[in-house]
Amino acid sequence: MTGTQISYYFLCKRKLWLFTNNIEQEQFNDTVAMGRFISDTTYERQKHEIKIDDIVLDFYDAKTKTIHEIKKSDKMEESHIWQVKYYINVLESKGITGVTGLIDYPKLRKTEKVELTNGDKNRLKEIERDIQSIVRSIELPGVIDKPFCKKCAYYDLCYV
Numbered sequence: 001m002t003g004t005q006i007s008y009y010f011l012c013k014r015k016l017w018l019f020t021n022n023i024e025q026e027q028f029n030d031t032v033a034m035g036r037f038i039s040d041t042t043y044e045r046q047k048h049e050i051k052i053d054d055i056v057l058d059f060y061d062a063k064t065k066t067i068h069e070i071k072k073s074d075k076m077e078e079s080h081i082w083q084v085k086y087y088i089n090v091l092e093s094k095g096i097t098g099v100t101g102l103i104d105y106p107k108l109r110k111t112e113k114v115e116l117t118n119g120d121k122n123r124l125k126e127i128e129r130d131i132q133s134i135v136r137s138i139e140l141p142g143v144i145d146k147p148f149c150k151k152c153a154y155y156d157l158c159y160v
């Protein structure tokens, strides 16, 4: 499981299925490209991306044990929060305890603190099971018809 899958799980199960089954169109989408640009430039002076198994953290401050995740907009806040909870859980599974997360929205000058509770850990196990079941299904989940579909990389595939 990856942070991107967690994020898509909350946004759209169809997107999760398409992404996981390697139907990738993300690199051609302007909105996604802008998100990557913000991520690439905001922390130029303190660029400390770290890779653990299949996940990449934008920035991890080892002194304060803080994961920083950089996002463009807070419209998808729930998915961002669970993505960071998942990252904290991965670090804990590697023996790094006492980690917290900060979601930074540079354009909004806003920061959201994220912590992981025991209840969250149980919920993450359920989410993982659910994700496995969705992505292994031979049935592609239906379109969700949300306003943000227009900015999704799979828009043409879903609606045209």
Ligand code: SF4
Binding pocket: 011, 012, 013, 014, 015, 018, 142, 143, 144, 145, 146, 148, 149, 150, 152, 153, 154, 155, 158
């Ligand atoms: S366009 Fe909408 S329904 Fe299709 S994958 Fe994207 S978010 Fe999901």
